[in-house]
Amino acid sequence: MANVIVGKLSPSEPGKGHLILCRELDVTNHGTIVRTAQPALRLLWPTFSDEEVNKVLALVTDAAPCMIKAGKSFKLFYPKMLHVTCVAHAMHRVAEKLCEKSPSVNSVISSVKKSFVKAPSCVRAFKMMHPEFPLPPEPILTRWGTWILVALYYAENHRAIEEVRLVEMF
Template identity: 45%
Template sequence: MPVTTAAAAYMISAMKSLQVLFPKMLHVTCFAHGLHRLVEFIRSEFHEGNLLISKVKAAFVKSTARRQLFKQSNPDIPLPLEPIVTRWGTWLQACDYYADKFDAIKSVVDYLNGADSECNQDGKKSVSSVQYSTRFGIYKS
């Protein structure tokens, strides 16, 4: 009888314990959970790209004026994506977006007045320290 669970350490341990009582039990970790763990690993390996995404997200989420400035400067480009860590794959989608639209994002963030908020300062610092190299969140500082 197959049992599907998350790939969490406590689930693996619990299934090993249960296999003593049910020797024919087959433990299968959920493929979606495995993919999520892979994305989390990728996100942890690309710290600069993750920092860029989070700082620019914070700058645009907190200000309607900044969102309007982005729309005026780039009418054909949607606003920067707002990845949610608990929603699987949104971070990779954001990486793809930032890789494709990096120059547009950088021009708007560079235009913002860094003295008016900590978000602007963090966004400018993050954009200026990261150089775009390839797609899917691979950035080099």
């Protein structure tokens, strides 16, 4: 799916986005992206004068290679445009690297998850011993940033989790 969203950039307040085109693409490459977005912008500016071309200031996409290439193509048409790859994608890549570089944290998360999933008594004990804490969250690979949130939870609540695990062992 390709969505073209436009909005006014303002230094004093966040702009409101407006969806002007939503199209299913048979193939995703830089050419189909450009051929999709160009007509959408013509809905805004049918004549596309030099003044209007200079109004296109930003292109925000993910960091896929086809989007990087599309951004370079758009730069030819819109000289004032800045191509920004989505910050959420960058943060997800950082989270993936942290996960990869922290095998001991992964081991703790995995073992606690197994304990809580396979032993409902652990869940009951945790709720009884620490009613003020929510249950440990589970990282979901398809939801970006959940691994970091889980790791932070364990860092803040590791004593409570260890107490429950020790009680369950005996």
